[in-house]
Amino acid sequence: MSSLKQLAIRGTIWTFIGYGSSQVLRLGSNLILTRLLVPEVFGLMALVNTFIMGLSLFSDVGINPSIIQNPRGEKPEFYNTAWTLQVIRGIGIWITCIIIAYPISVFYDTPELKWLIPALGLNSIISGFQSTSLPLIKKKVKVSISTSFMLGVQLVYLGLIILFVWFYRSIWSLVIASIISQIVSTIVSHKLMPEIKNRFTWNQESLKELFSFGKWIFVSTAISFFAMQCDRLLLGRLFPIEILGIYTIAFTFADIPIQVINRINGSVVFPLVSQLSDLSRQELRKKIIDKRKLILILGITLVVLLTCFGDLLVLNLYDERYKDGAWMLQILALGIWPNLLSITMRSVQLGIGKPMYGAYGYLLKFIYMVIMLPFITNIMGLFGAILVIAFNDIPFYLAVQYGLWKEQLLTVKQDFWATLFLVFLISIILFIRYYLGLNLTLPSNGFFD
Structure with missing residues (x-):
């Protein structure tokens, strides 16, 4: 029990360090961007991210929480089956982005959305290939590793955004920077735990356990999209x-x-x-x-x-x-x-x-x-x-x-x-x-x- 207490204390300290650093970086970049871009750009990005997030939530079967919560989460057949589902889900999200983009652009009378949603939706395919090292690190409460990883990715992302916006003051600068940083994030995720070699696996027992735990995650996250994003969806219309x-x-x-x-x-x-x-x-x-x-x-x-x-x-x-x-x-x-x-x-x-x-x-x-x-x-x-x-x-x-x-x-x-x-x-x-x-x-x- 004392070892768990020590893990909790170390984890909390690293969480504060990570979040504090993240917010300082985010605030600094935000102040720069609000001086380079008009408010309409932030409104557009909020709408695009809302719909892509919605698709993610509607297809969420709790893959990462299942790996963390399940006693078999560290077994290759389990986390590789979870990774396979993750890849399939990412491709499905992007295809759906293409389908919904035009109707959404008509509804909001904003033609840019028909191109922005599929473009930013590419991140779903890229992130689908992320290593299951990330939830396994959280399962072991190795917060220092996950915090360093997230801060590193954020630094790349914010650096790219500021660079692109400085030379090309358009919403497309934000989209391109996001895609490049997601590629970097996915590549680095496979280096965090070299012993974890993700490969396509379809284990029936693991699937049953994943869906047993994930069915309520799916219901919860699907409904949470409407509950948590209603503000942006309705404000953008009203x-x-x-x-x-x-x-x-x-x-x-x-x-x-x-x-x-x-x-x-x-x-x-x-x-x-x-x-x-x-x-x-x-x-x-x-x-x-x-x-x-x-x-x-x-x-x-x-x-x-x-x-x-x-x-x-x-x-x-x-x-x-x-x-x-x-x-x-x-x-x-x-x-x-x-x-x-x-x-x-x-x-x-x-x-x-x-x-x-x-x-x-x-x-x-x-x-x-x-x-x-x-x-x-x-x-x-x-x-x-x-x-x-x-x-x-x-x-x-x-x-x-x-x-x-x-x-x-x-x-x-x-x-x-x-x-x-x-x-x-x-x-x-x-x-x-x-x-x-x-x-x-x-x-x-x-x-x-």
Whole structure:
């Protein structure tokens, strides 16, 4: 047990190092790109990535989580069968990109989409050939290796983007840089664990286990596409494309706490819970509740900072074109709290082999978005749309808590006190900010624009 604790500590430290470095690189490149490109480019890329991500989620059978969670994950017949499925899936995604590109370009009245979607979709074929070394490294909680790999790939990607955009200020610079970096990523992935030699394999027993675990991953991720991407899909239709670009900038910052916790969950919590899944629910819950306190403290700190001072971040880093992102960021940052509470336990549900509750949550979230976003937008305009999006994780949280109750891992009491502490901190800091004369940034054209 002490060795697992050491793995968790080392993994968490490396996760922080990796994520912190990643965000510094991302912010730096983002500031450069927003000065070289117009907001419409970011809106277009958001739409293209949304549809490609949707196809990925609709075809996701949990290949990597299955390798991490399954006791046979390190057997060649298992991970090679998983790799074969991964290759087939990548080719299928690209073919679908070609099929849907034209109808989407007509729907959004944006001709560029019919070429951008198939071009960027090539990444799905390339990534399909990535080595299964990546999930196997995570299974062993070797976070230092996976972190170094991701940072290296990101450096290549951002370096290429800045180089291409500097000389050719077009959205195609972003597409070409993405494809080249994906090729580099795939090649390097096969060097991480030289003993892993991926080859085409079709083992029936492994297939059965992959689909047994992956069926709920498939349902969950398919529904999650609509639930998590509804904002971009509907905003791109309800508002000018530049609004989507500004929203994307604001969301990128507001999503930082979720990304941090997700990194810890994926690199540390999920692999370790998979190894502890044979414990009684009472023992497992006790260990989780105790360690979860530290994760929640981190989450509270990040949410408070972004909610109370996020507008200053946007106003000082970006030019006048992006000023509406300031008030969007503060609302979105506060709204991620239910999601943050949920994902700290979502990985636990995956670790014990119970991914179905997340699927229920994403379905509820999708229904909420489809009904509330157009309705409130008609009444309150952009401000109302951002409010709806900000608090769209409450249905997801309720579904996850239902699953925790069923599995005797309920965290409502801890969540209540953490939420109370969050509200107290935000109230105090906003009062001090108001007292010092630093008023919050409001929508430039009023609440009901």
